[in-house]
Amino acid sequence: MASRRDFLSQPAPENYVAGLGRGATGFTTRSDLGPAREGPSEDQIKAAVEKRTRQLGLSEAKDDDNEDESRFQDPDNEVGLFAGGIYEKDDEEADRIWQEVDEKMARRRQKQRLVTCSFHPFLGTIPLPSIPCPSEASGLSSEIDEQSTDEYHSHREAREQAEKEEYERLNPKISQQFAGLKRALETVTDEEWANLPDPKDLTGRTKRARQARMQRFYAVPDSVIAAARDQGQFGTTVADDGNATETNKDGTVTDFAKIGAARDKVLRARLEQESQSSGTATLGSASTIDPKGYLTSLSNMQGAEQSIGDIEQFRKMLKSAVDSNPKQAASWIAAARLEIAAGKPVAARNLIAKGCEQCPKSEDIWLENIHLNENHNAKVIAANALRINQKSVKLWVEAMKLENDPRSKKKVIRRALDHNPESEALWKEAVNLEEDVEDARILLAKATDLIPGSLDLWLALARMEKPENARKVLNKAVKKLPNSHELWIAAARLEEQLGEGHKRPVMKNAVKFLARQNAMPKREEWIAQAEKCEEEGAIITCQNIIQETLGYGLEEDDGRKETWLEDAKGSISRGKFATGRAIYAYALRVFTTSKTILLAAVDMERNYGTKETLCEVLEQAVEACPNIEVFWLMLAKEKANDPTESRRVLARAFNQNGDNENIWLAAVKLEADNHENEKARHLLKMGREQAPTDRVWMRSVAFERQLGNNQEALELVNQALQLFPAAPKLWMMKGQIYEDLDMVSQAREAYSTGVRAVPSSVPIWLLYSRLEERQGNVVKARSVLDRARQAVPKSPELWTELIRVERRAKNISQAKSLMATALQQMPKSGALWAERIMNLEPRTQRKTLLAEAIKKVEDDPILLVTAARILWSERKLDRAQNWFEKALLVDRDMGDTWAWYYKFLLEYGTKEKQADVVAKCILNEPKHGEEWTKVAKNPKNAGLGTAEILKMVASQLV
Structure with a gap:
């Protein structure tokens, strides 16, 4: 054990690559200079080839230049880079398996006895020499002849090589196609390489692309130049038709409305296309x-x-x-x-x-x-x-429409009826094609026999029959269609045509019959049928329908009055005035003394009826409600053109309401308008005795002032102030009388006493201040207004007048300071904003201040008129007109608005528009407005109508 080396000292195994287990690979390149491993030596390559040859029992491969390519394809002829590898058992097993695969494929090909030709999808048929292929079915030995097999393989490889070369010739690679161009690049010089353009950046996100876009220039179309030239020009008329068109100098007309509509249409289509493309999913199946x-x-x-x-x-x-x-x-x-x-x-x-x-x-x-x-x-x-x-009605009708002459059309329809005898649409087409009434009647009679359930056919037949026969037809139709209320309405209209609409109670019988049949329609359906009859001219039938059906199904606790009022308003809004009139008439039969219904009926007749119908309703109102003076006054006003009738009406009113001041004043106005001054003075005297109110005394003083009798008026106002010391208008009239008599000190005394008696009256303070200012005493006027602001702290009129006093005195800085304080206390005052915008700020800041004011103040007529005036000054005529009309919708009782609008139309409007504004002003009878009251309340203008006052005020506006 001691002689054994440790692990790190042992030599590395053959073919060892460091880090191979962790994914590293070893390789050798020609450029590596260093620790890279050298390739196998020639001796190692020869030894590996001999070993491989011995194991497989094959002869040594021939060293031929033509076999270079096959050397890398044949696993038995591995030389070069792979020659130094170790031939292991798994390599031997792999070679054996591949050899078996090749042999099996060879046996499959040998089933063809002769191989004469081969077919290629691109090259077509390639003829080859006939080569016998051994097969197991040939009767020869089961072992494959080695020589025949090699010969077969060689021919097969030659054929495949020929096919490959032909395919590459017909389908060259891209590199081969550009080989000539690549060789031509050798002649490109350095200067030509330097002058090649840079590739374009199609993303448009680079700095160079943005700079390139900024440096692009395009030719400007003539239309853009013409539009820029005409941009500073102003129009001088107001277009009433509302069409956005422009007439060019060459005579053509540009319709901007159509251009905008086309643009919206294209944009809508593109948006739908994008939404479809973005939301489209992959179709799983068709x-x-x-x-x-x-x-x-x-x-x-x-x-x-x-x-x-x-x-x-x-x-x-x-x-x-x-x-x-x-x-x-x-x-x-x-x-x-x-x-x-x-x-x-x-x-x-x-x-x-x-x-x-x-x-x-x-x-x-x-x-x-x-x-x-x-x-x-x-x-x-x-x-x-x-x-x-053959049963398709639509196809028959379409075939009939394809014919040109009536005879052919009739022929087609009759053939259609042969196949579809119970088609209502075909019978209608057939009847419409008939020019003779008698022939059409015969067709309808036949049609009703075949289709007894068709309501339209019965009604058409009844209309074509004579009145006597029409009744029979309708009676027969009722038997066939007992639940149809349209037949009863047709019968009622027939009686109306015969002049017996009020005599024969057809609708009354209809309601009873339909109720027994449980086929009574709803009340709303009956009203719709009444409106239809009115539209077709059957007014009596319309009234009969409302009379018999309006109260059907409604109990006393169901709010009948409110329901009927809503029904009448709905019919009037749809333009069916006869139906609304009939509803009001029925409601007044139930609620005879209802002031609400009477006023609604009077309002409808005033707006949509005639003078006769209005007088009829007012006569009914004064009979039903004799103690309501408004009906007497309205009736007397409607008969003002006939003074005798008007006096008779007021006499009847006196009998019912002897102590009513409104009736007394109406009688005085009647006599004054007819220049019966003595009668008017007598009536006023009687009124002061029988109806001694402050209004009667004020009307007496005003009447004397109108006649120029200032002394008599002064006496009357002094007497009235003893009775009514808290009446502000009496103090104002006293001061104005002294002003007319040039008695300034007495007028000052009257105003001073008046403000002490009635400190909350803003008009007295204003008259007092203006008197002092006219006398040149600005300090006194300012003092009066300061006292007034203490008495009435948040009055826009007082603050506006104080600012105007400072402005007229050339104290602009003080006026602006006061304006700032006033807007802090009253930020929603249209009068203050209008004064600031028009008189205290430069023209360049008007629109900005106007936008700020409109955000804070909603629907103020004075501010809306100010906006219209600013647009008027900028020659934006259509927008100015819209703002004037908007101001009138907010408050029709403001006379100054009517005057400004009329002044605008005098300069830029048409004659028809001017007349329309005057007529509407007369109808609304405005009574308020700073400039309007100055003219209307002036005694010198007594007796002038609304139209005259409108024109006078418009002429005085600046």
């Missing part, structure tokens, strides 16, 4: 394709530009669907429509023809085939389709 889904996608593809790849993708999908289920007609139809979309009508016709062969019982595919072909071919196709589908 049966997973949904032809109807493809049909829907094809309809979405219409009108959008599709690439060839998209159409090809759809074509493959639809072909898969057709192949997987050829009996489904939807797949064939979708495939044909795809070809039409791709611009290949011939291919579409061929596809749909094949589909008709596969699905002969589908009427949809036959209809599609008919539509895709011209008239002559379509007739042939329709004939073939009808031979197979």
Whole structure:
């Protein structure tokens, strides 16, 4: 044991490679200079060859130059790199197995007696000499003749070599194809190599690519230059039609609305395409394709530009669907429509023809085939389709439409009726083709006998019959269709046509009959039928339907009043005013004294009815509710054009409401408008005695001021203040009378006393301050407003007036300081924001401040008008008009808004638009607004109408 070396001192085994068990490999290269192992020596190679030859019993391989290639293929002739390997038992076993495989393959080939030729898929037939191949069935010895076997193998190898060379000649490798070009590279000089361009970076992410894009220049189209030239020009008219069009200088019209619609359509198609491509999964089989889904996608593809790849993708999908289920007609139809979309009508016709062969019982595919072909071919196709589908009504109707003359159409329809005698659609087509009324009536009579359950046929027959026979037809139809309420409505309309709509209670009998049959429709359905009758001109039938059915099924506790009001509003919103009028009439028969229903009915007649219908409703209202003065006043106003009738109405109102101040003032206004000053003065005197209210006294003072009797007005206002010292308008009128008389000190005293008596009245403070400012006493005006702000702390009007005083006094910095304080206390005041935007800030900051104000203040008419004025100044006329109309929707009682809008339309609007605004202003009768009240309350403008006041205010706006 002591003589044995330790493990590290022992020599390494033969063919040992360090680290081989851990995955390392040993190799030797020509460039290695160092510890790499040397290859086997010549002696080792010869010894290995001799050993291998002895073991296999083979002769020594010939050293021939032509066998170099086979040397590396034959495992028995291993020389060179593998000659120094150890031949182990597993190598011997592997060689034996491969030898058996070769022998077995040789025996399989020997079954052919003669090998005369060989076939190659690329080279065709290659003739070879006939060589006998030994076989076990030849009757010779079972052992294979070695010489025959070698001869056979040699010929086989020669044949394979020839096939290989021919294949490589016909299919050269890429390296062989470019061999000439590679040799030509030898002549390329260094300068040519240096001048070769760099390869492009298609990713677009490198710095060089970004710089290249920035340095690109393109020719600008003429349309862009023309648009830039016209960008600074202003329009001078407001377009009322709303069409976004532009007329070019060459006479063409550019429709931007259509361009935008087309752009949206293309974008929608592309988005759908992307969503389909991103969500598409791998199809497991052809049966997973949904032809109807493809049909829907094809309809979405219409009108959008599709690439060839998209159409090809759809074509493959639809072909898969057709192949997987050829009996489904939807797949064939979708495939044909795809070809039409791709611009290949011939291919579409061929596809749909094949589909008709596969699905002969589908009427949809036959209809599609008919539509895709011209008239002559379509007739042939329709004939073939009808031979197979004689019961298809759609195919018969389509075949009829293919005919050009009425006679042929009638012939087709009659043949269709022979096969489908109970088809309602065919009978209707046949009746429509008849030009003679009598022939049509005969057809309808025959049709009703064959199809007694068709409501439309019965109604058509009743319309064609004479009135006496029509009643019989309808009675017969009711027996066949006892649950049809349409027949009863038709009977009611017939009686209306005969002038007996109010005499014969057809609808009353209908309700009883249908109730017994348990076929009574819902109340909403009856209202819909009434609206239909109104639309067709049967007003009496409409009223009868509402009268007999509106209360059906409703109890007293079901909120009938609210329900009927909603029904009436719904009909009015749909433009069915006769139905709404009938609903209100029925509701007033149940709730006779309901003020809500009466006001709703009056409002409908004022907006949508005539003057006569409005007067009728008001007469009904004053009879039902004589103590409600609003109905008397409205009736007197409607009869203002006839002073006699108006006086009669007010006289009746006095009898019912003798002490009502509104009636007294309406009578005074009537007489004043008709220039009956003495009668008006007398009525006011009687009113002060019988209805002594502050309004009657104020109207008396105002009437005297309008007549220019300031002394009488002063006496009346002093008397009134003794009775009503807390009435702010009386103090204001007293101060204004003194101003008219140029008695400034007395006017100052009146305002001073008024603010002490009524400190919460903002208008008195404003009049007091303006009086002092007009007298040149700005300090006093400022003091008055300071006292007013103490009395009324958060009044936007007072703060606005104080800021204006400072602005008019050229104290801009003080005005801005006050504005900042005011907006801190009242950030949602539109008047303050408007004052700041228009008068305190430069023009460049207006839009920014306006955006900030609109965020803080919602729906303020003053601020909305300010926005419109800013857009107006920038010549953005359409947007300015939209903002004016938005302000009117927020508050129609603001007269200043109407005046600004009218002033805008005088400059940029049309005559029709101006007249429309004036008419709407008269209808709404605005009463508020800073500039509006100055003109409307001026005694000099007494008696002017709304239109005159509107024009005066618009002319004074700056």
